[in-house]
Amino acid sequence: MSVADRSTFKRRLDDLGVTVTEGAASECADLIDEAAGDPAVGVALGDGVAADGDATDATDATVALPDRIETDPTTAELRAAHTGVTDAELGVAAYGSVAIEADRAGTEPVSLFVDRHVVVLREVDLVPDMPDAFEWLGPRARDGSADVVFATGPSATADMGGLVHGAHGPKEVHVVLLREDSEDDGKPADSEVTGDE
Amino acid sequence: MSSDAAKADRIRELMATEGDAVAENTRGFNEGRYESTGRLDDYEALKEQARAIKEDAIGRLPELIDEVTEAVEANGGTVYVADDAADANRYITELTAEERDADRLVKSKSMTSEELEVNEALEAEGVEVVETDLGEWVLQLADEAPSHIVAPAIHKSREGISELFAERFDLDDPPETAEELTMFARERLGELVEDADVGMTGANFIAADSGTMLLVTSEGNARKSVTATDTHVAVAGVEKLVPTVEDFSPFVELIGRSGTGQDVTSYISTLTPPVDSPVPDFQDDGEPLADGSGDDRDFHLVLIDNGRMAMRDDEELKETLYCIRCSACSNACGNFQSVGGHAFGGETYSGGIATGWEAGIEGLDVAAEFNDLCTGCSRCVPACPVGIDIPWINTVVRDRINRGEVDSRQTDWLFEELVPDEEPAGLDLGTRVVGNYETVAKLGSLTAPIANRLADAGPLRALAERVTGIDRRRDLPEFASEPLVDWFERRGGPAVPADEAAREAVLYPDTATNYVDVDRGKAAVRALEALGVHVEVPDLPGSGRPPLSQGMVSTATAAAEDAYAGLARHVDAGRDVVVIEPSDLAMFRREYERLLPEASFERLADASYDVMEYCFGLLENGGDPAALRAPAEGTGPVASGKRVAYHPHCQARTIGVGEHATAVMERLGYDVRVSETECCGMAGSFGYKTDYYELSMDVGEPLREQFGDSDRTVVASGTSCGEQLDALLESSPMHPVELIAPRE
Numbered sequence: 001m002s003v004a005d006r007s008t009f010k011r012r013l014d015d016l017g018v019t020v021t022e023g024a025a026s027e028c029a030d031l032i033d034e035a036a037g038d039p040a041v042g043v044a045l046g047d048g049v050a051a052d053g054d055a056t057d058a059t060d061a062t063v064a065l066p067d068r069i070e071t072d073p074t075t076a077e078l079r080a081a082h083t084g085v086t087d088a089e090l091g092v093a094a095y096g097s098v099a100i101e102a103d104r105a106g107t108e109p110v111s112l113f114v115d116r117h118v119v120v121l122r123e124v125d126l127v128p129d130m131p132d133a134f135e136w137l138g139p140r141a142r143d144g145s146a147d148v149v150f151a152t153g154p155s156a157t158a159d160m161g162g163l164v165h166g167a168h169g170p171k172e173v174h175v176v177l178l179r180e181d182s183e184d185d186g187k188p189a190d191s192e193v194t195g196d197e
Numbered sequence: 198m199s200s201d202a203a204k205a206d207r208i209r210e211l212m213a214t215e216g217d218a219v220a221e222n223t224r225g226f227n228e229g230r231y232e233s234t235g236r237l238d239d240y241e242a243l244k245e246q247a248r249a250i251k252e253d254a255i256g257r258l259p260e261l262i263d264e265v266t267e268a269v270e271a272n273g274g275t276v277y278v279a280d281d282a283a284d285a286n287r288y289i290t291e292l293t294a295e296e297r298d299a300d301r302l303v304k305s306k307s308m309t310s311e312e313l314e315v316n317e318a319l320e321a322e323g324v325e326v327v328e329t330d331l332g333e334w335v336l337q338l339a340d341e342a343p344s345h346i347v348a349p350a351i352h353k354s355r356e357g358i359s360e361l362f363a364e365r366f367d368l369d370d371p372p373e374t375a376e377e378l379t380m381f382a383r384e385r386l387g388e389l390v391e392d393a394d395v396g397m398t399g400a401n402f403i404a405a406d407s408g409t410m411l412l413v414t415s416e417g418n419a420r421k422s423v424t425a426t427d428t429h430v431a432v433a434g435v436e437k438l439v440p441t442v443e444d445f446s447p448f449v450e451l452i453g454r455s456g457t458g459q460d461v462t463s464y465i466s467t468l469t470p471p472v473d474s475p476v477p478d479f480q481d482d483g484e485p486l487a488d489g490s491g492d493d494r495d496f497h498l499v500l501i502d503n504g505r506m507a508m509r510d511d512e513e514l515k516e517t518l519y520c521i522r523c524s525a526c527s528n529a530c531g532n533f534q535s536v537g538g539h540a541f542g543g544e545t546y547s548g549g550i551a552t553g554w555e556a557g558i559e560g561l562d563v564a565a566e567f568n569d570l571c572t573g574c575s576r577c578v579p580a581c582p583v584g585i586d587i588p589w590i591n592t593v594v595r596d597r598i599n600r601g602e603v604d605s606r607q608t609d610w611l612f613e614e615l616v617p618d619e620e621p622a623g624l625d626l627g628t629r630v631v632g633n634y635e636t637v638a639k640l641g642s643l644t645a646p647i648a649n650r651l652a653d654a655g656p657l658r659a660l661a662e663r664v665t666g667i668d669r670r671r672d673l674p675e676f677a678s679e680p681l682v683d684w685f686e687r688r689g690g691p692a693v694p695a696d697e698a699a700r701e702a703v704l705y706p707d708t709a710t711n712y713v714d715v716d717r718g719k720a721a722v723r724a725l726e727a728l729g730v731h732v733e734v735p736d737l738p739g740s741g742r743p744p745l746s747q748g749m750v751s752t753a754t755a756a757a758e759d760a761y762a763g764l765a766r767h768v769d770a771g772r773d774v775v776v777i778e779p780s781d782l783a784m785f786r787r788e789y790e791r792l793l794p795e796a797s798f799e800r801l802a803d804a805s806y807d808v809m810e811y812c813f814g815l816l817e818n819g820g821d822p823a824a825l826r827a828p829a830e831g832t833g834p835v836a837s838g839k840r841v842a843y844h845p846h847c848q849a850r851t852i853g854v855g856e857h858a859t860a861v862m863e864r865l866g867y868d869v870r871v872s873e874t875e876c877c878g879m880a881g882s883f884g885y886k887t888d889y890y891e892l893s894m895d896v897g898e899p900l901r902e903q904f905g906d907s908d909r910t911v912v913a914s915g916t917s918c919g920e921q922l923d924a925l926l927e928s929s930p931m932h933p934v935e936l937i938a939p940r941e
Contacts, residue, residue, distance in 0.1 A: 075482035159332035161355025162375030169417025
């Protein structure tokens with residue numbers, strides 16, 4: 001991840017009408033709380049990795065969801081939810097895409113059957129372009145476990161005589177971008193990053 | 198190809214009912230393609246990469262089918278390779294109706310499933326099928342077929358959809374805005390998805406190494422159809438296989454840009470099914486969504502042959518299998534923009550590449566119904582992300598149709614005597630007149646005063662229309678009594694001696710310039726000589742463009758051999774070949790690759806130039822622009838001064854010589870406005886045909902809109918573009934070289 005990638009990623013998201021907020025991992029819960037509507041369901045962050053047997057990231061201990069997010073929802077709660085909170089495995093800077101991996105914890109339905117999807121992405125998981133994303137995906141797919149959607153902006157259709165967001169999937173997407181520093185440096189959460197346009 | 202009143206009526210009706218909606222949408226997609234691909238740094242490299250992957254994959258398809266079968270089975274899924282539609286439908290209905298005892302199957306958009314007509318097969322077994330793509334759902338409610346392979350309902354207006362919903366759902370106050378209509382559909386379909394038993398998707402690409410399938414979508418309905426049901430059936434043609442997951446990358450970057458002009462669509466799903474998601478139980482919704490145990494999901498990949506393996510063995514149709522169904526060839530096509538896929542399409546597929554698909558899957562008879570609509574303008578060629586030569590596929594299929602449809606009732610004995618071509622007896626007379634245009638032009642020139650008078654005579658035009666299908670509303674080309682070659686010889690040949698010349702060139706006397714528009718030939722000679730070029734205008738055979746446009750491949754090949762034989766001597770002597778008529782230059786630079794040995798093609802292609810490209814090169818290499826005519830000097834035809842409206846010829850654009858005229862005119866001080874229309878609609882002989890006269894005029898309509906009220910001097914490089922602009926604007930345009938050449 002370079003500063004240029006981060007700035008490209010944010011610019012692309014802005015073009016797509018996706019809001020981005022940034023902060024340290026320790027501020028994750030606050031950032032999600034600001035971004036999520038009500039009621040909200042979610043998948044515990046880091047759970048997605050467990051499905052393929054990888055060790056959980058060391059940083060995950062500090063990355064938490066606010067208490068009001070229901071992390072073990074029933075199907076009824078999913079259906080009633082306004083917001084779904086999940087993490088993303090990867091971000092593709094050149095396109096403003098986030099890679100959402102289907103897992104047993106329900107990341108795919110939680111990101112899909114809602115009006116607003118709040119996606120948590122670590123900056124360290126940002127790659128520059130599409131070929132990087134498929135080089136990341138290839139070995140995982142051959143391992144037999146990869147069900148990943150590269151989501152770019154909200155669900156959209158132009159089939160009804162004009163562009164409308166929220167055809168079947170989320171009408172809005174919000175990205176929470178977590179800074180690389182795994183040690184909490186105590187800086188306040190901010191949404192401005194040096195070098196950003 | 199002689200007049201078919203039913204066909205003409207059908208086209209007229211579709212232009213009136215669906216034409217406006219289709220035109221607006223496809224032209225929007227086409228503009229989007231230019232913008233989106235323009236944002237790529239390495240567009241051409243990506244296309245080459247995509248093409249190479251497809252060539253490799255189709256080359257070793259049997260091996261990839263084995264590999265993907267192994268991979269999917271290792272993942273816990275099943276692969277079934279279906280020989281044809283009936284075989285696929287039998288497998289799918291047995292699985293769905295019998296094994297699963299399903300009441301409802303939800304589908305995301307899949308053209309391959311349209312090809313199978315699997316909905317009908319499932320419904321016959323009592324399974325309700327719900328199309329969840331909003332456009333497909335609208336068509337399912339309206340009981341209509343897709344008019345576009347990517348945006349299936351583009352022919353429907355917002356008002357039409359509102360009325361449809363009101364009628365189908367008995368609504369007093371139906372949704373009206375795009376937002377309201379979309380939310381109405383979202384809710385209805387959301388409920389239908391919740392109770393579904395089986396989810397069916399297509400697949401845009403499948404990686405053989407892992408069994409991973411890629412779906413390009415925007416709405417999220419494919420994601421929902423897969424997630425909400427415990428049985429996933431994916432149907433895909435065998436040609437969708439690529440070797441590895443990494444191979445997906447260039448296609449993901451190209452498919453949305455090429456089609457609707459989106460850099461990437463909202464959702465690129467890469468699934469290695471059965472997927473890991475828990476199955477939401479909407480019936481018993483108090484249970485946790487994820488109980489941690491993992492649900493039992495079932496996955497079936499149904500790979501469809503249905504003629505594809507035979508297409509793979511057909512050297513000419515094989516390229517069709519590289520098609521990624523992006524729709525670029527539809528959107529870039531003037532005729533498609535006017536009529537849409539309901540006219541320009543077969544049983545399933547539409548647009549330029551549909552000729553290949555329908556010929557391979559359904560047969561020549563289906564392809565024959567719409568193959569005429571490809572005019573060979575070639576604007577789809579640079580648009581195609583995998584570099585398929587779509588006009589060539591159309592030409593080959595046309596040739597096969599010509600040869601297959603021998604009809605002895607036709608009275609072509611007369612023509613047989615007159616123009617002994619290489620085609621089978623019984624070939625349609627209209628096809629033959631156009632295909633042998635060079636001979637017709639030569640005869641016309643020999644007898645010019647009489648021929649031209651007869652050509653304008655009403656009763657004779659009516660007869661010609663009946664016999665040859667040439668529309669009487671068109672002005673026919675007026676033949677010159679002194680061909681360019683004769684004029685050049687009479688004036689004493691080259692004016693600039695070879696030993697004093699900067700370069701030596703032969704001006705190719707293309708049929709149109711030599712026999713009809715001699716003035717532009719004379720202007721070209723003046724322009725080149727003014728720039729110090731030793732110019733010769735030898736008597737040379739035609740390029741073979743007219744017969745090729747009619748699918749008369751053997752006749753065109755014979756013509757190419759003759760033209761090459763005539764030109765080779767000059768090329769060997771170091772002379773450049775300068776061409777005025779872009780469609781003939783495109784023969785040398787593009788189509789001859791198919792008609793001549795590779796070395797011959799390359800030698801001629803490298804030596805030949807568009808006349809304005811050549812002038813551009815001369816000016817770039819020290820030629821004196823003052824030798825040419827700048828705007829202020831002109832009177833007469835240049836009365837409106839420096840303001841010029843220029844329509845580049847479609848084939849000139851494709852071979853990359855459309856813009857040299859603009860550069861030269863601007864260099865000389867002209868203010869040039871360039872048309873944004875892909876093709877004027879005349880496309881050689883197309884617009885002369887009675888069946889297509891109205892369509893041709895409709896295709897040219899954007900030119901009237903752009904140039905109609907202008908006081909600009911209109912210039913165009915193609916003869917037929919000139920005829921069309923004359924008809925559209927009622928002012929006869931000249932060739933750019935006539936504008937810039939010094940006066941006589």
